[in-house]
Amino acid sequence: MTPNNKQPSENGKQQDLTYIQKVWNTVAIVALLVVVILIARVAFNVLLMVLAGVLISVYFHGFGDMIQRRTKWSRRICMLISVGGSFIILAVLFWFMGTKISNQIAVLSDSLPNTVRTAKLKMAETPLGNKVLGYLSDDNSDQLFATAKQFFNTSFGVLGDLYIILFLAIFFTTSPNLYKDGIIKLMPASKKELGKCVIDRISLALKGWLKGMMLSMVLVFILLTIGLSIMNIPVALVLALFTGLLKLIPNFGSLAAMIPGVLLALTISTNTAIIVALIYMVTQTIVSYIVTPLIQKRMIDLPPALTILAQVLMGTLSGVLGVVLAVPLLAIVMILVDELYVKKIDQGLSE
Template identity: 45%
Template sequence: MDLPSEKPHEQLSFQQKVWITCSITALFVIFIWFFIATFNVFLLILAGALIALFFHGFAYLIQNRLHLTHKVSLLISIISTFVIIGLLFWFMGARIQAQVTELAKTLPATINTAKQQLSTTSLGQKLLEKTSSEDVYNKGYAFVSKFFNSTFGVFTDTYIVLFLGLFFTGAPKTYIEGFLQLIPKRAKKGTRDTISKVGFTLTKWLKGQVFSMVIVAILKGVALAVLGIPMATALALIAGILNFIPNFGPLISMFPAILIALTLGINKAILVTVVYLVIQIFDGNVITPSIQRKLINMPAALIIIAQLFMGYFAGVWGLILATPIVAILIVVVQEVYVKKINE
């Protein structure tokens, strides 16, 4: 007598499971769609977080050396960073601005001169034939336009990233604890440990990158000045900044230096190319701190693949932030999956 009454209950329970499964699937699809649609915004948030990590890493260095409180060290970190940047622009800004302006004005003439120099050799003629067609120009222009297309505009993006970085620097625990409120209680400790490991990894990576940028800018500036290349200061600054982007940054910074060197002759261009390559090899094997390499295993091929995909889908921000994203994903996979299956 009781069996017929149990079937509707079982059938209703099955329907509820179906609705729950469909709802979860729909929410997951919506979340993925929203994430893809707003991916560039997440990149700006990540860039702001990196700035906050830089300030806190600098503050810990000051704290360890001067034995001050962390709040005072953090304040000194922020102020000293802006003061150093301001002094650099004060003493070198006029010279760099003049050289960058000259570089922009003379670029068309420099390209024409470079073409004339290349046309004097058989290899240069073949290179010009393959790169001077209208189809290649259109494809290159379309790629560059898409690549440098930022989320809200270059200056707006910079403004957003800077202020996000300052907000994250001022109250990191507020944002971390707010995020942890969304995590189930049983997973909060693991999530907190993972966030801490991600922060530690990115801080070490940032230290290595900043140190590498400074050394590369100095070495290339001195080398270009010794070779007598015009606008050596501006080219060194470009090389230092672009060195933040592994693999592709140094290659991009090499092109304006080679173009300007070509105006002085093929031999000068070859010398500049050799100097840039030697410094980059030295940077990759000596300058970059060994602690950064041992900190996390990031295969070079994986970084290049990530840069290609991120650069294509998210432009310049994707290329800049591809490496820290790979580092974050590796740490998360290790903490959430690899450690659990090995326990």
């Protein structure tokens, strides 16, 4: 009887130990998954910074190509002029426009409380405005600011990210073949030609996107500066510059940039606000639907709904940097899918 009693108790202890071991294994697996997800998120932000550095490098090389075509100088001299000239142009622009822009920013910051107060009084006169004001109550506004703060958070802070992106761009600019050849060497011998084709196609698409985006930003800045100055809107230069920079964010950037301009115009009169809103919409329409498509012919055609979904997804994952780089990243994904999947299916059907 005694041995029989000991055997069930030993089996029970073994079952308890097995159960505890399973629990700890489960906890270890969950912890490992959490760590992997956190690392993947940080790694994804780093990849976005690499993409931003690549885009700046593409700009430098595109500018250098243009100089070389017109002058027939050596590649090294053209690239030095491209990089150095770009920084000199930025410095000159900030030198000539910096004082005026800083003065207008000071005026805007001083007049902003009165502008918001006047806009609230105007909005309170309509039922729809009352609903909007109710949504922008203290609790909702605090939640909105918290969301915006989280949206603008980055991996290393804004200045840290800019520092890393700038140095990556310089490294990619000085020796692009080193990184291109390194990627191709990682591929099997049978896929090296396909890898070169994909990289060249991605480079062409990014150049098209960059050309269209830069021209769009400059045109939006010029057109809005003229239109807002004609309407005697205060701080027209700052508003136009703000709108040009937000052109980096398709769809949502244009809407966000229009809000401060319309609010300032609303302090003058309702009719002025309507006219200013029309100036914003006409400018954005001309640039987005006429000028930009002519420049971005070489870029892959992206469905608008897919672009918006990519922006929302990237904004959720990586904040403002993800939204800015959503379109070029989507273009890269579309090219990879087309080259690695769609064309193989079409070849198989043709055979």
